[in-house]
Structures are given as C-alpha cells and as structure tokens.
Amino acid sequence: MMRKRFLFSLVSVLLLSTLLLAGCNSGKSSEGSGKVTLTFGTSQSGIPRTGIMQTMAKEYEQETGVKIDFQVVPDAQWRDLIKVKLASGEAPDIFNVDVDPLSMPANVRPEENAIDLTNEEFTGRMSEEILPTVSHNDKVYGVSFAPTKIWYVYYNKRIFQELGIEPPTSYAEFKAISQKIKDKDIIPFYQAPASGWYQVLPLFETGPNYEQMAAGTYEKLNNNEMKVADMTQLKTVIEQLKEFADLGYFGKDFLSNTVEAGIEAFGQEKAAMLLRVPGTEKEVSEAYPAMKDNMGFFVMPWGDNQTIGVNPGGSAAMFGNKNSKHPEEVLKFFRWITEHDHLQRVFDEGEGNLTICWPEIEPKLTQDYIDYEKNHEKGTVMQAAVKYIDPQWMDIGKDLSGMFAGAMTPDQILQNIDKRRAEQAKVLKDEKWQ
C-alpha cells in the first residue's frame, strides 16, 4: 500500500516535469519556423565605432528579412569570452575575432567551429596578404576588412619646429629631442600602461629590425632553437623603454595613463609624440581642429630601428559558426557584405583607415605615406611571425608596467616571455618543445 502511494507521487512529479520541459521545447520550435535572426558577437573594436556595420545590417534586413543582432562586448572580455562560448557550443552565428596566422587556429579551432569559405567567390577577391590570417591547413574560414596595420610615431610639427628639432632616426637622437621637449614642460612621448597593451608595441612592432640585424631569428624562435631571452636587441629595446620612463619622457605618473587619454593629450598639444596607425590625422583633426596639418610621422627608433613593421592581420575577422542553426543565411550575409559597393561603404564610413584588405578598393594613402614606405624597408611584425607571442601580449603589458613601477627587470620580462611560450607550446603539444 505504501509502495503504491510513493510510486504515484513519483510518477506525478516526473509527469509534471516532462510536461514543463515539453512546454519549453515547443516554444523554441515555433521560433524556428518564423523570421531568421543571426547573432553577431564582436568586441567593441572589432567593428567600426561609426556604426556603419549596424546601419548596413538594417538595410540587409530590409532587403532579405534576415535580422542581424549585434552583441558587442568590451575588448578585454571578448577575447576570453569567445573562447569559452566556442568550447561550450554557445557561440553566436557570426563572431568577430582578432586574427593572425599563428594564433587564429588555436583560438578559433576553425575545423570544428567555423564555416569553410574556401570555395566562395568573395574569398578569391581578398588580399593575398590577409588570407594567411584567416586560413588554416589551406582552407579559408574568415572575412576581414583590415587595413595594412603599421604603427608609427606621430609627432606635433609645431612643437618640433619651435624647438628646432627633426624626427629622429636613432635612439640617441630620440633621447636627445625628448629631453629638449621635456625641458619645455611638454610630455615628450605619451605612454599608456594602464590600457595594458600599448606599451608592448615597441617590443614587437620593431621585429623586422631584429631580423635585419640577425637573419633567421624568427625561424629559430619558431623551431625553439633560441629563446627570446637570447635576443640582445630585444632586451635593448626594453631597457630603452625603462630609461625613457626613468628620465620622465613618458610624463609624470604615466602608469595610470590610458590610450583614450593619449588622443586628448596629443590633440591638446600636451604630448608631443604618441604611437598611432595611419588614419590618425582624421581622427585627431576632427576632435582638435588646431591640429590639422600639424601631424607628421616616423618609425619607432627603439633599438635604432628604421624598418616599417607590417602586421598582415592584427584586426578582427568575421567567422561563420559551423554549429549555427542558419549556416546558409550566414553565407548569404557574407556574400552580400563583400559585394564591391558594400565593401566601399565599409571602407568610406569606417574608422578612417587608409587601406583595406580588398585590392579592388582604392586606398586613401597620402603621398607622404607612399613616399615613406618606398624609402624604408618593410617586414612582418614579430607577433605575426613568431609563435606564442601574441597570445601573451597582455601579460607582457603587465610585466612592463611592473618594470616601470620597479618590480621587474628586463631580464625577468624576457624570462617570463619564454616561460609563457613554453607553457602554451606544451598545452598545444608543439613538437618543437617536446
């Protein structure tokens, strides 16, 4: 008798639970038969802040009835979040990820997570320089709108003229002009350690200089035949950064500076130099009209560098989620956004980049840039050519902040880089590190 009552209670509970779950499930299936919505996950800097992508997505919806739902996440979190979402099978239908040829396969795992775009018509129209950053094992998985990314030192021409100084071509000259600028109570070179990534640029954007001084460095590093700590020229750059900090050339209390505040300091002529990419002139001029035609540029002289470091990737690319419920709709969107007229609009109404990785689109480089590039040797930046550097970029940024604060030495920073490279190589089972 007791057994029957117990069983009845148990059956009642199970039955009600089943009905409840069935109710949830029917809700989902009814949504599936209606209008299609594609989720688009991205970091803030992954799409132009001008909102052109959202604007064009609205037009796409009017044309096709397919809605694009943007999920914009702060940069610092997105890099981590997308990894977890991919691993748990919850990634958006379309996701934007910063790419380079070395890190993308590990971060995205495209064979498992991304729609294969190799045979799409638009794939053949993308720049040959960009394809390696969105490819893995000879298959193409991503769509990018990246500029050719080059970091230059931008300087205030007025300040330079008043002080009778010229753009430096060596570290010694760099130091000398910085002292003259500092003597006038102007911040010589704006540094932004609080943003975490900015202070790392001098170490690796000058990578072509290391290759020039010791050919084969990249290859040896990738084969684990030498360590980062063996690179005396890289140590020199780190030491020079430390020297600039100690001499006050980054300004007083610069450890709390952010990149955003740097645009302001430069625009208000409180800082004479800062690191930026081509297209900066437009951004600064619009916010600070007095700066129009007052900006020049030169390559970073750290380590006596005179090469132009080019990052073939370094920006976001769109990937279609292989596990999406609407793979065909994702492909249609990619085909639409890569039509010539739409590419032109993304370029024209985007961030103000002067180039885009689609050869059919005419670049907007000024003659100054064209001439400068002709007169300087170019090479690939270190983080896009050497394994296990880019993934630890933020960690190196923290280490450099620690060095500026007095907690670390340049040698310790180099050792940490090697340690983290070994860590990741081990996790990825890299045969060169066995």
Next chain:
Amino acid sequence: MLISFYMQRALARSCIWAGRKGVIGYEREQNLSLVFFIGSHCVISAVHRCPALLGIYYSFTDWNSYSSEKNFIGLEHFRTILAGDPTYLLFIKNTVLFTLVTSIAKTVLGLFLALLLVSGVKAANLHRMIIFSPQVLSFLIIGLVFKSLLDPNNGFVNVTLRSIGLDVLAQNWLGSLTWAMPSIMAVDTWKGMGYIMVLFIAGLLAIPRDYYEAASIDGAGFGQKLFRITIPMLMPTITIATVLNITYGLRVFDAVYVLTNGGPGNATDVINTAVYSSFAKGYWGLGSALSTILFVIMAIISFFIIRLMNRKVEY
C-alpha cells in the same frame, strides 16, 4: 530554478494527496520526509555539488580551450602552483595579506561605528543607511569611481592634498608598488565595513542593558565595559563576521580586477585574478586547480576559526 519551484510544488501536492488516503503514522512520516528530502537534494546536487566536484576533477586533467581531449595528469597542476612557479605563491601571499588586513580593519571599524550608532546619537538610522549603502553597489561602479578619485594627476585625492600644500602625501595610489595594495584594501574596507557594522548593531542590541547598569554601579568605565561585557557578549557575532570577512577576502576578485587588474606587474594579483587569467588563456585545468587550492585553504581556515571561537564562547 523555476523548474525547481514547480517540482517542489508538485511534490507537495502529491504528498497531500497521499496523506488524505490514510492515517499518517510515524513510519509514513518518515517516508514523506524522505520524498521531500530527495526532491530538494536532487536540485541542490545538480546545480551546486556536482559542478563543484567536477571542477575538482578537472584539476587533475590538462583541460584547455585548444583541444577537446582531457587527459588525466595527476598532481601536475598542483606541483606547478605550489613548487614550480614562485609567482603563484605570491598570489597566495597577496590573498592572505589582503584577507588579514581587511578583516581586521572591517571588524574594528564596524564595531566602532556600531558602538557610535547605538549610543543614542541623533539620526542614527540615517547614518546606518549611509554607511551601509556602499555594500549594495556593484564593485564595478565603486571601482570606476575610485579609479577616478585616486588618479595621480587629476584625482580628487591628490588634487585636494596638493591644494592644501601636502604635495609629499600625493601618491600614484594605484600605480605604485608601495601603495597599490593598501589602496585596494582601503577601498574594500570602505565598501564592506557597513555590512559588518549592521551585524554588530544587531549583536549589541541583543546584549541586556542590565549588565551595563550593574557594571556602572560597580564603577566600571567605558574601557572595562567594552572588554568585559561588550566584546565577550559579541563573540558569536565576531565569529560570524570573521568567517564572512575571511571567506570574502580569500575569494576577492572584483576589487582587484577593477582597480588594478593585478598590477603594477603582479603586485596586487590574488588567487582569483590568477584563476580568471588561467581561464582567459584557455588553461582551464590549471584554473580549476587554483580554485581547488583556494577551496582547501578556505575550508581549513573556516574550520579552525569556528573551533577556536566556539571554545571562547563556552568559556
């Protein structure tokens, strides 16, 4: 949890039905209790215990975001953390130091404020509300506000110090090796002391007035009343406050992450910022191992605190 609610209700209704069909005797009560227990236990196990145990299991694997495989590797992560890399010991040390200092500071300040606010001061409830209000704010909000206040160049703190001629006291509060951790501790103490104050107010109001009156008759001063009556009578409250402070302090993440992100360098990194960093890099097994170590530390410390303070209470 909605499902849990409906399951519980369905369970209750089923038991009522069963009850109406027969006399409820001792044996039957036992079975009905068992039915309730099973229902609740299943839910709690599913959403709380199983993930915790699974996390501990992952501590022994090379689980990471770069591969779908999980290989058992024994104590390798624990060896790395405790012996292989001195940085992790620094994180543990920072966590313990943070916990120790903020626990003491919150307890002392909380007690001080509680004594003030039960001593008959006017508008006591208003003051309690004001002091408690930081507790309900997200640390993200507090972090952004204090980052602004503590900015070395334009922050309110340094601008004020300089304006009254105390330039020597103006520091790079969040960017200095010396001052970053004390600054975080100060902000966290400011945020959390209101909660401890409320606990102590409740404890103080529970102490019979008679004891103080008797003590006054015998000529006891404030100090004697405090150490002979107030604090002994508050020992259960102090125990609770200490356990709460320590379990919060050991798990601190948001305060550090928002204010300094563990910087400058690793100067203010704690265990949970390292856990976050490991998961961010995709080293999920290592992150789980760090969490497991933190869990063990918390369990041991909580156990001993309760034992120690319970003994005092008995005395």
